[in-house]
Amino acid sequence: MGLQNCTVAVVGATGAVGREALGILEQRGVPAARVRCFASARSAGVTLPYAGSSVRVSEIGEGVWKGVDVAVFCATSGVSKQFGPGAVRAGTWVVDNSSAFRMDPATPLVVPEVNPEALRDREGPALIANPNCSTIIMLMGLNPLRVRFGVEGVVVSTYQAVSGAGAAAMDELSRLAADALAGRAGEPKVFIEPCAFNVFSHNSAVDPANGLNVEESKLIHETHKIWNDRNVRITPTCIRVPVYRAHSESCAVTLRNPASETEVRAAFDGAPGVSIIDDRAGNVFPTPLKAAGGDDVLIGRIRPDPAHTLDDSGRSRHWCLWICGDQLRKGAAQNAIQIAEMVWRN
Ligand SMILES: NC(=O)c1ccc[n+]([C@@H]2O[C@H](COP(=O)([O-])OP(=O)(O)OC[C@H]3O[C@@H](n4cnc5c(N)ncnc54)[C@H](OP(=O)(O)O)[C@@H]3O)[C@@H](O)[C@H]2O)c1
Known part of the structure; x- marks a missing residue:
């Protein structure tokens, strides 16, 4: 159902995801009069462009939810922990992009194309969690295979854009790239490593006990919750690359049932929210630049894993994929607005 008659608040409207959310609401035809923008006291009074006019940012507070659907x-x-539950009590549906409530057993964690059943028959208002960006993008690529053949496990390596760390990280990439090209030694502030002309292990904290960083743990635990399957084996390595927006992921997936290449490719026919770019002759495949600003997650390099032989019928359980998706859109704002469209009943 459309949001045109819904009053929508964007909390964190001045940030990378918040600005993207405003752009999507504008594309969806929500009039400026129905949009409320909130951020911290730092941004109170700032105006943001919206649908040929502008919307004013107010400081978030307890009493702002009157009339907000x-x-x-x-x-x-x-911010989500402080103000989310109060918004729900005031009668507002909340879709939360942060990690605050994702693993709370009572909170649905939803990718609309993957587990819409998590929202079925749900009475509201309630708080719905939006998954981690890398998780959403990986599951958009793997879910069509899971539906057809089952997924036993995946080895996934991510190539994550700096904007996953927010607007300040995009500014840092511009600044450090300019410094490097000018022969100056720039000082990183958002990341501990220089992000220009460099790749490094994801900036989230590393668990000293198991060596996984927080992003890698999210990929595992959120996938288990969304697929409602704790047996799926996930081997993640999360890496930052000097890309402004759109994450890329190399996946080596083990299916439960063997499939031929024709069957693997057919699994993506008509799958919502994904597009195939897989031109072996031209060496043309998904890139973050192709994914940036688009709604679809792009899939290519579909091939049998050469470490495993095909069976006599030409089938294998072991397949490789390359996936690119705009993590500010499908990995965050767009997925959240899709959830809002599902829960909002006019
Ligand atoms: N970036 C991604 O790709 C991505 C993907 C999935 C999920 N997420 C999640 O989405 C959320 C936003 O990420 P982002 O990348 O957009 O970050 P960001 O660019 O740093 O923006 C943060 C936003 O939060 C606001 N904010 C910070 N402290 C606040 C406070 N005390 N009260 C009210 N507002 C406050 C900021 O407002 P001011 O301008 O006033 O400081 C700003 O609007 C995070 O929880 C992040 O984990 C991000």
């Missing part, structure tokens, strides 16, 4: 939270986990 849906709030899309795009700020910190702390």
Whole structure:
């Protein structure tokens, strides 16, 4: 159902995800008069462009929910914990982009194309969690295979855009790239490593006990929750690359049942929210630049894993994929607004 008659608040409207959310609401035809923008006291009074006019940013507070039907939270986990439950009590549906409630057993964690059943018959208002960006993009690529053949496990390596760390990280890439090209030694502030002309292990904290960083743990635990399957084996390595927006992921997937290449490719026919770019002759495949700004997650390099032989019928359980998706859109704002469209009943 459309959001045109819904009053929508964007919390964290000045950030990378918040601005993207405003752009999507504008594309969906939500009039400026029905959009409320909130951020911290730092941004109170700032105006943001919207649908040929502008919307004013107010400081978030407890008493702002009157008349707000849906709030899309795009700020910190702390802000979601502080204001999310109060918004629900005031009668507002909340879709939360932060990690604050994702693993709460009572909170649905939803990718609309993957587990819409998590929202079925749900009475509201309630808080719905939007998954981690890398998780959404990986599951958009793997879910069509899971539906047809089952998925036993995946080895996934990510190539994550700096904008996954927010607007300040995009500024840091511009600044450090300019410094490097001018022969100056720039100082990183957002990341501990220089992000220009460099790749490095994901900036989230590493668990000293198991060596996984937080992003890798999210890929595992959120996938288990969304697929409602704790047996799927996930081997993640999460890496930052000097790309402004759109994450890429190399996946080596083990299916439960063997499939031929024709069958694997057919699994993506008509799958919502994905497009195939897989031109072996031209060496043309998905890239983050092709995914940036688009709604679809792009899939290519579909091939049998050469470490395993095909069976006599030409089938294998072991397949490789290359996936690119705009993590500010499908990995965050767009997925959240799709959820808002599902829960909002006019
Ligand atoms: N970036 C991604 O690709 C991505 C993907 C999935 C999920 N997420 C999640 O989405 C959320 C936003 O990420 P982002 O990348 O957009 O970050 P960002 O660019 O740093 O923006 C953060 C936003 O939160 C607001 N904010 C910070 N502290 C606040 C406070 N105390 N009260 C009210 N507002 C406050 C900021 O407002 P001010 O301008 O006033 O500081 C800003 O609008 C995070 O929870 C992040 O984990 C991000």
